[in-house]
Amino acid sequence: MSLTHLNQSGEAHMVDVTDKQVTEREARAEAFVTMAPATLALILSGQHHKGDVFATARIAGIMAAKKTADLIPLCHPLALTKVEVEIVPQPEDNRVHVRTLCKLSGKTGVEMEALTAASVAALTIYDMCKALQKDMVIEQVRLVEKRGGKSGHFKLGSDAGDKA
Template identity: 55%
Template sequence: MNQSNFTHLDKAGSAHMVDVGKKSTTYRQAVAVGTVQTTPAVVEQIELQALRKGDVLAVARVAGIMAAKRTSDLIPLCHPLALTKVAVEFELLTEKGQVFVQATCAVEGSTGVEMEALTAVSVAALTIHDMCKSVDPSLTINGIQLQEKTGGKTGHWRREHTTHG
């Protein structure tokens, strides 16, 4: 591919942040998901708030929200955004030993919030891992993906299949 086709490289081939100043300002929202795979016993302990480190989901929710707000500090060339919404939600699937994580981020702006939603899910899942690793060191984080986005030039997009459940 010709270097001039890359959006994050200037004419000299150096990385740069894309100028979104001339893009139209629209309401943009993104939803990302992921799954923490552990054991039914650990999910039950999370639900009962019986783990020694405390309320796993409350801490993971705050961690996800904080991470979304700091995405531009973590991902090179990401624009800092004035987020208007960050919601992190969980569904406990005890029989499967899973914690389903979903993050929704929104902004009124000229660039999307996909990276913020993905970062929120990732850090929330990592926080669950951190708080549960002493009782299940084999815990895994799976299927982090963008589920849906709205706004901007491309409009509405939704994944047809999800890793949920």
């Protein structure tokens, strides 16, 4: 398999999608933010002095997905039709699970948008809570699932090398 963002001379370039078919595409990504029980309890109590941490992180994730082409070189600017950021507290593991979904009808996938949304939402949680705790850990930022396009369906953990 060759890398599509390199031309025959090995130089980086934006992939030409002019002749690709428009198809419905979606991608899901996730990230986890691990923190002290007291930090998570403060967020969940709604008493954080900076306001609603999860609401701010959701908005940041949505905004980030829409700006992915400005942040990641060679990404195509996309007309997203849906961006969803869900933040699920997991107090039993002292962490927060950030889950994202991006959708569109287009010629290229939305994996980078879903990953950017998850990353920025997690970073926003860190930013809003860093005065309380500087050793929070953002981890497992990863693609969970993608549908549409020539490469088909991918689902993390499925048989056949994680590609369904």
